[in-house]
Amino acid sequence: MEIGIYSFGEVNQYSNGEATTDVGKRLDGLVSLARAADEGGLDVVALGEHHRPDFAVSAPEMVLATMAAETERIRLTSGVTVLSSQDPVRVYQQYATLDHLSHGRAEIVTGRGAFTESFPLFGYDLNDYDELYDEKLRLLLQIREQESVTWSGRHRPSLDAASVTPRAAQSPLPVWVAIGGNPASGVRAGTLGLPMLIGFFSGTEQFVPHVQLYRRAAEQAGHAPDALRLGASGHMFVGKTSQAARDAFFPYYSDYIRQMGLTGGAPLPRRAFEQSIERGLPVGSPQQVIDEIMKRVELLGITRWLGQIDVGNLPFGMVNDSIELFMTEVAPVVRRETAA
Amino acid sequence: MSTENDSTGIVAVLGVGRVGTVVARSALRAGYSVNVASSGGADRIALLVDVAIPGARATTAADAVRDADIVVVAVPLGKFRSVDPEMLVGKVVVDIMNYWPPVDGHLEDFDGDASSSEVVAQHLGRSRLVKTLNHIGYHELEQDAAPGASQRRALAVASDDEDAAGQVATMIDRFGFDPVIAGPLSAGRRFEPGTAIFNDAFTRSALEAELGLSAIAQA
Numbered sequence: 001m002e003i004g005i006y007s008f009g010e011v012n013q014y015s016n017g018e019a020t021t022d023v024g025k026r027l028d029g030l031v032s033l034a035r036a037a038d039e040g041g042l043d044v045v046a047l048g049e050h051h052r053p054d055f056a057v058s059a060p061e062m063v064l065a066t067m068a069a070e071t072e073r074i075r076l077t078s079g080v081t082v083l084s085s086q087d088p089v090r091v092y093q094q095y096a097t098l099d100h101l102s103h104g105r106a107e108i109v110t111g112r113g114a115f116t117e118s119f120p121l122f123g124y125d126l127n128d129y130d131e132l133y134d135e136k137l138r139l140l141l142q143i144r145e146q147e148s149v150t151w152s153g154r155h156r157p158s159l160d161a162a163s164v165t166p167r168a169a170q171s172p173l174p175v176w177v178a179i180g181g182n183p184a185s186g187v188r189a190g191t192l193g194l195p196m197l198i199g200f201f202s203g204t205e206q207f208v209p210h211v212q213l214y215r216r217a218a219e220q221a222g223h224a225p226d227a228l229r230l231g232a233s234g235h236m237f238v239g240k241t242s243q244a245a246r247d248a249f250f251p252y253y254s255d256y257i258r259q260m261g262l263t264g265g266a267p268l269p270r271r272a273f274e275q276s277i278e279r280g281l282p283v284g285s286p287q288q289v290i291d292e293i294m295k296r297v298e299l300l301g302i303t304r305w306l307g308q309i310d311v312g313n314l315p316f317g318m319v320n321d322s323i324e325l326f327m328t329e330v331a332p333v334v335r336r337e338t339a340a
Numbered sequence: 341m342s343t344e345n346d347s348t349g350i351v352a353v354l355g356v357g358r359v360g361t362v363v364a365r366s367a368l369r370a371g372y373s374v375n376v377a378s379s380g381g382a383d384r385i386a387l388l389v390d391v392a393i394p395g396a397r398a399t400t401a402a403d404a405v406r407d408a409d410i411v412v413v414a415v416p417l418g419k420f421r422s423v424d425p426e427m428l429v430g431k432v433v434v435d436i437m438n439y440w441p442p443v444d445g446h447l448e449d450f451d452g453d454a455s456s457s458e459v460v461a462q463h464l465g466r467s468r469l470v471k472t473l474n475h476i477g478y479h480e481l482e483q484d485a486a487p488g489a490s491q492r493r494a495l496a497v498a499s500d501d502e503d504a505a506g507q508v509a510t511m512i513d514r515f516g517f518d519p520v521i522a523g524p525l526s527a528g529r530r531f532e533p534g535t536a537i538f539n540d541a542f543t544r545s546a547l548e549a550e551l552g553l554s555a556i557a558q559a
Contacts, residue, residue: 115442126418126445181358181478183392184385203479209361209392216391261442266539275541279483 001297001338002304003331004044005037005323006079006233009057010313012259014252018315026056029316031066033309033323038071040327045071046079046109046233046306051117054259061094068102076102079197079233079306080111080178084132085118087156088140089149089164096168104169109197110137111178112185128155134188137177141192144172176231179210186210190217195229197304202280204295207232211300229303232296235281236307237314238325242284246274248318249283256312282307286329293334305334348372351511352408354401354423356385356393359436359478360414364393366481367412370514373397375404379415379422402427410511412436412473413460417444420460428467432504435460436473438533455528457498468504471528472497472512472519475538484541485516494518494547496537498528518544522551 007030011021020026034045045067047060057063064076076098081091091108099106112133119126135153143149143164152158178197179185186209189196196214198207211230218228235253239245250273257268277283282292293305307326310319351367352375353360360376367374374396378385382398389398397404405411405427412434413423420437435457439450449459457471472495476484486492495517499505502521509519522530530551531537537550548554 116445117442119445129416183356183358183361183388184380187388203483206362206479206482213388213391216387220387261440265534266536269540272540 001335002043002075002231003293003334004042004046004075004304004306005033005309005326006044006046006048006306007033007057007308007310008048008050009055009063010256010310011056012054012256012313014255019313020316021313023056026313027063027066029310030057030063031070033319034067034074034076035070036320036323037327038074040323040331042074042327042331044075044077044304044306046077048079049082049113049118050115051121052115061098064106065098065101068098068105071102073105075105075107077107077174077176078109080109080113082113082118083110083136083140084112084129085122085124086136088136088143089159089162092140092143092164092168092173093166095173096166099168099170099173100166106168106170107174107176108140109176109178110140111199114180124155131155137188137192140175141194144168144175178233181206181210183210183213186213187217190214190219190223190228191221193218193221193223193227195231197231197233197306198300198302199233201234202276204280204292204299207300230301231304231306232300232302233306234308235283235311236289236309236322236326237283237311237318238286238289238322238330239284240325242288245284245288246277249314252312252314252318253283259312286325286333289326289330290333290337293330294337297334297338303338348514349409350375350407352377352404352411353396353414354378354404354411355414355416356388357414357416360412361388361392362478362481363412363414363436363473364396366485366515367511368393368395369485370487370511370516372511372514375399375408377401377404379419405431410434410508411467417450417456418447421463423464425464425466428464431467432501432507433464433467433469434473434508435469435471438474440533453529455498455526455532457525457528461500461525468499468501469525470497470499470501470504470508471525472508474528475531475535476517476541480541481515487514487516489516491543492516492518493541494520494544496520496522496527496531496547496551498522498525498531500524518547520544520547520551520553522553527551 177189237249254268282289348371351372353364417437439456461469512519
């Protein structure tokens with residue numbers, strides 16, 4: 001079982017002014033967080049990619065490269081690389097470079113992205129949303145297998161025996177497919193025989209069909225079951241007690257949901273927050289968070305859990321307290337309970 | 341599970357993404373026969389339907405809607421024009437879609453003050469459009485369902501066609517929610533993104549109050 005954290009590097013602010021909106025400070029904070037996670041024995045740190053003014057990270061591989069220099073053993077991944085609006089050649093080069101800098105600790109987690117601001121920014125048509133991802137993912141996989149690439153498709157100029165270097169230190173460089181709620185994404189990940197990271201906040205049961213689809217599609221495509229791998233990611237906050245965690249986290253989470261526009265401009269009501277926790281959002285005491293991770297292990301068969309440790313640009317002191325409890329009281333128990 | 345001679349009726353769901361699959365499962369659970377179709381074609385979704393919507397029939401869009409009593413359009417809003425209006429002439433059609441720019445991108449069609457369903461209705465001019473199921477999370481459609489229960493979650497139903505609204509209200513009830521007739525399609529603005537109704541869950545009386553229908557309810 002691998003246990004880790006991820007961040008989107010938000011730079012949103014709250015009415016009490018407690019959050020960091022300075023991009024430099026926020027990035028420094030992320031590197032410190034990676035150092036703490038590495039020293040505290042976590043296995044993975046992941047960074048998302050957003051192209052909006054309320055996020056500090058549009059180029060996660062740059063931040064991951066800095067983290068590589070400051071850490072010893074933690075794995076460094078994107079979460080996600082919005083592959084649809086990127087050039088797979090460049091993505092491979094960047095992560096192959098990161099792989100060498102980190103001595104074999106780099107991974108690429110690809111996805112279509114929850115937001116779509118990168119499409120107009122890089123000149124892509126949102127109408128090609130799914131086709132772009134599919135074509136670019138297949139090209140990325142071909143580049144991963146072959147140093148000399150001959151390829152043609154619809155959304156990128158053709159490649160004729162093109163040399164894509166440097167080659168990654170790991171062989172193969174891990175490439176994941178991240179999915180949200182769309183069941184067809186599970187089929188795609190299984191068909192390609194790639195590890196799949198399921199991003200969701202609550203309602204673990206509802207992802208059982210996605211996992212079944214993933215396994216069935218992989219079987220149909222001839223991939224061995226033991227070549228498959230599942231992970232889950234989502235918002236997380238660990239407090240000393242259940243009530244303390246909820247009370248501390250709620251005002252920030254509610255306002256963050258509003259600021260992200262997830263509700264069209266209204267704060268998340270407390271009732272909806274409490275219900276989300278009842279239905280599986282890992283917010284609470286260490287034991288509650290352990291139970292939620294174990295539920296994902298049991299129902300979905302995950303062997304990697306990534307918690308979004310600073311969701312909503314949470315004040316640094318709260319993030320520190322949460323990750324400390326996560327590393328000392330949650331991770332050891334989950335490791336023990338999942339050890340074969 | 342429903343059979344061919346089930347009197348409950350046939351629901352067709354266009355789109356088998358995160359929303360369409362959950363709606364199709366809800367309809368199956370409610371006793372409807374369910375046809376599903378996707379832009380990818382029936383063969384490409386065979387496995388998906390077999391695993392995620394067992395009991396539903398995967399077919400073409402035209403075939404799915406032909407005998408359907410209710411058609412649910414669950415495609416990304418940006419693709420609503422890909423739905424052929426000809427095949428939906430005279431059909432009761434549920435518009436479950438919402439306009440959310442961070443995901444849909446900027447869509448000029450929806451810049452105005454009208455409900456997104458009024459824009460969709462212009463495209464599907466000769467169908468009997470009903471707006472509902474848009475103000476509940478797709479995951480909640482299964483989690484909050486309480487068939488036959490009292491004090492359950494209520495869902496707003498808006499349409500310019502009262503009979504169509506009534507048919508869809510019956511389906512909402514069978515799904516396990518209290519239907520509340522909100523008025524004409526233009527009333528759909530009151531439960532779109534950014535409204536209190538969109539962001540929270542309400543029982544029937546609370547939803548009627550939010551919609552300003554309390555006086556009518558008491559009459």
